[in-house]
Amino acid sequence: MNESDETKFDEELTRLAAALPTQVSPDRDLWPAIEQAINTPAGRANTIWNTPWAQAAAVVLLVAGSSGITYVAVRDDGPVSPVVIDTANVFETVSGDFGRKYTLGNQYLDAHSELQNELDEKMQFLSPEARQVVTKNLQTIRAAIKDINQALAAEPGNMLLQELLLSAYHGEISLMRKVDGIANSAMRRNDI
Amino acid sequence: MDAILATGTQGMTREALPVTQQIGSEAALVERAQRADSAAFEALYRMHIDKVYGLCLRMTGIAAEAEDCAQEAFIQAWSKLDKFRGDSAFGTWMHRVAVNTVLGRMRKSKREHDRLQAVSDVMNAPDSIGDSSSIQDLEEAMNNLPRGARHVFVLHAVYGYSHDETGGMLGIAAGTSKAQLHRAKRLLAQQLDKDE
Numbered sequence: 001m002n003e004s005d006e007t008k009f010d011e012e013l014t015r016l017a018a019a020l021p022t023q024v025s026p027d028r029d030l031w032p033a034i035e036q037a038i039n040t041p042a043g044r045a046n047t048i049w050n051t052p053w054a055q056a057a058a059v060v061l062l063v064a065g066s067s068g069i070t071y072v073a074v075r076d077d078g079p080v081s082p083v084v085i086d087t088a089n090v091f092e093t094v095s096g097d098f099g100r101k102y103t104l105g106n107q108y109l110d111a112h113s114e115l116q117n118e119l120d121e122k123m124q125f126l127s128p129e130a131r132q133v134v135t136k137n138l139q140t141i142r143a144a145i146k147d148i149n150q151a152l153a154a155e156p157g158n159m160l161l162q163e164l165l166l167s168a169y170h171g172e173i174s175l176m177r178k179v180d181g182i183a184n185s186a187m188r189r190n191d192i
Numbered sequence: 193m194d195a196i197l198a199t200g201t202q203g204m205t206r207e208a209l210p211v212t213q214q215i216g217s218e219a220a221l222v223e224r225a226q227r228a229d230s231a232a233f234e235a236l237y238r239m240h241i242d243k244v245y246g247l248c249l250r251m252t253g254i255a256a257e258a259e260d261c262a263q264e265a266f267i268q269a270w271s272k273l274d275k276f277r278g279d280s281a282f283g284t285w286m287h288r289v290a291v292n293t294v295l296g297r298m299r300k301s302k303r304e305h306d307r308l309q310a311v312s313d314v315m316n317a318p319d320s321i322g323d324s325s326s327i328q329d330l331e332e333a334m335n336n337l338p339r340g341a342r343h344v345f346v347l348h349a350v351y352g353y354s355h356d357e358t359g360g361m362l363g364i365a366a367g368t369s370k371a372q373l374h375r376a377k378r379l380l381a382q383q384l385d386k387d388e
Contacts, residue, residue, distance in 0.1 A: 026262060027259070
């Protein structure tokens with residue numbers, strides 16, 4: 001292509017590009033999904049999702065996800081004996097405690113203590129790598145719990161924070177139960 | 193789009209208005225939307241969706257991704273409406289929001305190569321241009337451009353933004369925009385020449 005051809009092509013390209021349609025209709029109406037999104041409480045700026053507590057929510061989700069990964073990473077293909085714990089009532093709100101409005105019920109604390117003892121005992125059956133992953137996850141989730149607790153002290157009536165805290169406690173218990181089940185399985189295999 | 197929703201309600205009644213009235217209506221709709229009137233925002237959506245979707249489609253090259261981008265752009269716009277001061281037209285501001293949305297999603301995603309549906313499959317060439325095969329060839333060739341070159345070509349050559357404006361939208365210098373345009377043209381020339 002010589003210089004003259006190049007100029008000609010350039011002009012033709014410019015003409016064609018400018019003639020391309022700039023408006024295209026999507027195949028479906030996007031409004032219903034948009035309407036749903038903007039009518040949720042988080043649809044506007046300056047919502048709680050812009051506060052530092054949203055970071056705590058992200059941590060909880062992250063930990064929940066990573067707990068699943070931990071489970072997949074350290075699980076054994078053999079049968080796993082689930083630890084039967086009633087988690088429906090692991091969290092209770094108790095007024096006048098906590099320097100804040102919320103604290104943990106005795107049932108949760110008992111279950112937590114029992115699980116922690118079992119966890120400490122059975123972590124030895126996991127590989128060093130798996131132990132490290134579990135420990136790291138537990139540290140992360142406990143840091144999130146601490147952050148949410150502090151946030152609740154400042155905003156005791158915040159429903160989102162209450163839900164986050166509940167979710168975080170559930171996440172912790174869930175992770176501990178998984179490790180317990182995995183370790184049980186590992187023990188059986190080693191016994192054989 | 194020649195028509196505009198007159199009321200902004202969900203009744204979907206469209207009524208053609210003169211341009212001056214449309215501008216006036218748009219300003220009023222923006223004002224209402226800024227006061228969290230979602231019906232007014234729906235009217236703005238109906239007025240601008242084709243432009244926003246068209247831009248998203250050209251920038252992403254994927255119909256499904258373009259729909260997601262357009263949807264997200266309007267959600268973003270709703271949440272940032274209080275920042276819109278009317279210094280530019282609402283459509284221009286929406287374009288910026290859409291470009292930012294596309295760039296943000298592309299940064300997060302590596303799906304660009306998974307082109308589910310080529311632009312040329314969903315674009316309708318305008319009847320006023322006789323050389324429709326050239327248009328279609330150009331659509332396909334644009335779709336094969338590298339991301340940076342395509343974005344500049346779309347904003348500058350198709351949508352008519354200056355290099356300063358294009359650079360501002362894409363977060364690059366005007367000189368880089370010029371260089372990318374040159375690159376885009378060179379690559380298009382190679383492709384179109386090869387196709388002939």
